[in-house]
Amino acid sequence: MQISITARHFDLTDAIRDHIEGEMERISKYFHHIISAQFVLKLEKNRNYAEVILHIPKKSIATEAEEDNMYMAIDSAIDKAEKKLKKLKGKWDDHQKTSLAESSQYVYANLIKGGDVSERISTKRIIAETFTVNEAIDQFNLNKDPYFIFKNIETDRINVLVKKDDQHFKLLEP
Numbered sequence: 001m002q003i004s005i006t007a008r009h010f011d012l013t014d015a016i017r018d019h020i021e022g023e024m025e026r027i028s029k030y031f032h033h034i035i036s037a038q039f040v041l042k043l044e045k046n047r048n049y050a051e052v053i054l055h056i057p058k059k060s061i062a063t064e065a066e067e068d069n070m071y072m073a074i075d076s077a078i079d080k081a082e083k084k085l086k087k088l089k090g091k092w093d094d095h096q097k098t099s100l101a102e103s104s105q106y107v108y109a110n111l112i113k114g115g116d117v118s119e120r121i122s123t124k125r126i127i128a129e130t131f132t133v134n135e136a137i138d139q140f141n142l143n144k145d146p147y148f149i150f151k152n153i154e155t156d157r158i159n160v161l162v163k164k165d166d167q168h169f170k171l172l173e174p
Contacts, residue, residue: 001024001028001034001035001036001037002035002036002037003020003021003024003036003037003038003039004036004037004038005017005020005038005039005041006038006039006040006041007041007042008040008041008042008043009042009043009044010041010043010070012041016041016070016071016074019071019074020039020074023074023075023078024037024078027078027081027082027085030089031085031086031089033056033057034054034055034056034085035055035056035057036054036055037052037053037054037055038051038052038053038055039051039052039074040053041070041073041074043070046068047066047067047068048066048067048068048069048070048072048073049064049065049073050064050067050070050073050074050076050077051063051064051077052064052077052078052080052081054081054085056085056088059088061081061084061085061088063077063078063080063081063084064077064080065077065080126149128149128150128151128158129150129151130150130152130153131150131151131152131153132152132153132154133152133154133159133161133171136148136150136152136159136161137161137169140161140163140169146162146163147160147161147162147163148160148161149161152173155173157173157174158174159171159172159173159174160172160174
């Protein structure tokens with residue numbers, strides 16, 4: 001991550017630079033999508049202003065704070081940015097979970113067979129719902145697939161029902 005610091009109306013010390021870098025390391029440990037960070041530090045009429053702009057994919061987060069001490073202003077601005085990052089990360093996590101659930105059921109992958117010959121196969125992702133065996137048979141009858149995958153309540157494991165004929169089923173318990 002690239003960090004740029006601009007100091008207006010005062011000289012930037014190494015201690016302030018180290019403090020900013022340490023805080024950004026702390027934030028980047030749990031949110032590692034930060035591309036760059038810009039800090040604008042100002043001293044006006046004995047008030048210290050800190051502005052933080054974080055650049056992340058498809059978005060920028062800007063916060064500012066005013067305090068009596070420059071370190072307190074930096075900490076306050078970074079804390080505000082951290083709250084916004086946590087909120088954004090929660091949205092990203094929720095979005096990724098729902099997009100995985102709503103995504104196409106089929107995923108294509110290249111299968112490599114000995115040598116240079118490759119073949120394309122399709123993989124079907126299924127979210128296994130929790131049922132008893134009898135409930136799974138009822139759900140399976142509503143389905144047109146030749147199999148039904150579910151999580152068995154009694155064993156807490158994934159099971160597969162396969163239709164042998166109209167009245168007989170085969171239960172596979174891996």
